[in-house]
Amino acid sequence: MHDRKDNDSRKLLRRLKEILAAAGDGQDRLDQITHHIADSMGTEVCSIYLFRDAETLELCATEGLRPEAVHQTRLRLGEGLVGRVARSGRHVNTADAPSEPGFRYMAETGEEVFPSFLGVPIQRVGERLGVLVVQCNDSRQFSEDEVYGLEVVAMVLAEMTELGAFQSSNSDSMPQAHRFPLMIHGSTAQEGAAEGQVWLHEPRVVVTNPVGDDPEKELERLHQGVNKLRERVDSMVSAPDLAGDSDHAAVLETYRMFAHSRSWLKRMEEDIQRGLSAEAAVEKEQSAARSRLEMAADPYLRDRLHDLDDLSNRLLRILTGQGVDTGAELPARPILVARNIGPAELLEYGRRLKGVVLEEGSVGSHAAIVARALAIPLVIHASRITTEALNGDPILVDGDQGLVHLRPEDSVATAFRDKIAMQAEAQNRYASLRNLPATGICGTTVQLYMNAGLMADLPSLEGSGAEGVGLFRTELQFLIRNHVPRRGELAELYRHVTDRAMGKPVMFRTLDIGSDKVLPYMKPQDEPNPAMGWRAIRVGLDKRGVLRMQLQALIRASAGRPLHVMFPFIADMSEYEDAYRILMQELSREQRLGHEMPSDIRVGAMLETPSIAFAPRKFFEMCDFVSIGGNDLKQFFFAADRENERVRRRYDTLNTAFLSLLGQIVERCEEARVPLSFCGEDAGRPIEAVTLAALGIRRLSMRPASIGPVKHLIRRVSISELRKVIDEARDSGLTNLRRPVTEWLARQ
Structure with missing residues (x-):
């Protein structure tokens, strides 16, 4: 019996293969297919519903329902039994369709006389393409063999859809894939704008022979x-x-x-x-x-x-045989498109890339860190981009808004080019400020540092006018390898970084992994909330061998020169004490081994949790410097996951309560006479930057491209006058100070 079913299935698939190979219109193919499927399965009805857009299914062909309903009947995703199959990606098999939850009666189709219903999804590797349905006029539950057989047929239909077998010039036919402009809303992971051509990191495998003859x-x-x-x-x-x-x-x-x-x-x-x-x-x-x-x-x-x-x-x-290396040449202005990508693979492309668009990813992932290091825009959560894009397609990446324009219309492309030109012109203006201090008209000076994580970042140190590296992310060297790097490799790297800094200070942050930065050779912890889990200094204190090895490499790299070490994610004073003690032990050990010591050593902590803002005064006195990790601090202060688009944009840095917390931190550091800096996305936004300066934070660390705009604004305003504006607005009971701050800046 099973062999006969297999033979019937193969006969039907061979017929579908013949239809695919024959010349003809897309609608003709659909009509022939529904006829043959109904005949093969012994059903009165066979219908094919395809997606007209991401949310709408359209009846595109039928055998047994009213012909006038074709291209007229439409359902929303999730609507009716057909929409349910499309949403869930699973079949629905019932002998009494009207009694099923969510059933929707479509009078124009005449389907009321067909109670039996079997619908299976037409899908291809995560891409929903439509639904294949058969119906009978008797109460019939389809067998497992019949369900399985229809799923096999649906697979062939999915491949035929991908190959464009159902597209035609008819105005009622489905829109031709990969032809029309498409705008995709994603999320910003790295700001900036770029125009170029799509380069697929892993080009899709095209199955040209869905049916096997033998x-x-x-x-x-x-x-x-x-x-x-x-x-x-x-x-x-x-x-x-x-x-x-x-x-x-x-x-x-x-x-x-x-x-x-x-x-x-x-x-x-x-x-x-x-x-x-x-x-x-x-x-x-x-x-x-x-x-x-x-x-x-x-x-x-x-x-x-x-x-x-x-x-x-x-x-x-x-x-x-369709490998990643297809023989295609990288376009002149490549925009990398991928579902996701590791840091090592992204670094292999290097500065040739003009931008990156990912279907997955996160704002704190290693791919985002590499994109920042390469100073290229990155948009993440760009749904279906790998499905919609073809190699060479024109594409615009708006990292500021989290938008991607694929195959853009001329008017959109023109407006986008104007935006890029304006940004380039502004950067040229900022270049003249490179060697000037960030001093307000009141005489207050703010030190502007840059963030880095790669050797490739260091040329920006001089070009941007940064006064040092306020944050060097050491985890990138761990993320781009498939094994723990050796101490000698790290020491050589850190030595090169110090050399390239040309005497300017570099704040080396020890390994900050966990949360969304998982090492490829480290077992994932599968924590329900990794941002608040086993990460950063917690990992270092539990895996002390790795922390000690990294500290030894930093000490050896700094021989005869100053060393600045910063411990991340300190949430309790005891964690800083433990990490500090390990560093002192390694210094003593290196000295006993006869290695040259750093000429000076400064040890600091990153303040990223509200708890440490209320630590004993002794904590601040122990630190040689404190750096506010603004991204994490804001996340925990507002209890708003910065990976969650639904909540992260609801909370503003210029919220009065958050500024009050920052003000308290400034006061505590001033009491302990410990230098304070602010590191994070907000440091590189001019309005936020001058507000932070007005609160008393005198060192800001940001991406190199932000230094010019921030310095430009600081030099045009009075920091002390802005402080008065902030104090008055706060005393008046305002819960958010963005409006009074921006209005005052506009008047300046």
């Missing part, structure tokens, strides 16, 4: 591909770099477990027996995994499904 041959191809995949994964697991690295080895063992999964292989074998090619069988299972991934609440399970997704991509590239 199941035995396709099974042999699948087994050969899986064996090659397993060999590659096994060699990754046994790499000498992983010796003694239990966390990374554990992650790859999970990877290997998937590659050797018998059930994964069995499902693909069954798909091939039904008539799919090896590639289409892999994609069908990958699509099913993506659907499960989107529904999974458990972050550990989502990560494991990501592993399976990545394995499927590797297997598809083996089967099709």
